[in-house]
Amino acid sequence: MRKEIHPDYKTCSVSCACGNAFETKSNVETMRIDICSSCHPFFTGEQKIVDAAGRVEKFRAKYNMAK
Structure with missing residues (x-):
């Protein structure tokens, strides 16, 4: 491997929007992340709708779906 071309590899503190760190x-x-393994539906088994741009409400309004 060539020297002096790779970035420094250091300890990183990660914080999630759910409060997990x-x-x-x-x-x-x-790093600040939106979803981690503590709140991701695949790992928790619960369905959560993560909507950052109002897409869910726009879809429901378009097709007249109730919540």
Whole structure:
């Protein structure tokens, strides 16, 4: 491997929107994420609708669906 071409690999603190926080290794020191393994529907078994741009309400209004 060539030297001096790879970024520094350091400890990274990750914080999720749900409040979960953990540490991992990355080339950045901090990360803020929207979904982690503690709140992702695949791991929790619960269905959550994550809507960042109002797409769910727009779909429901278009097809006259109730909540």
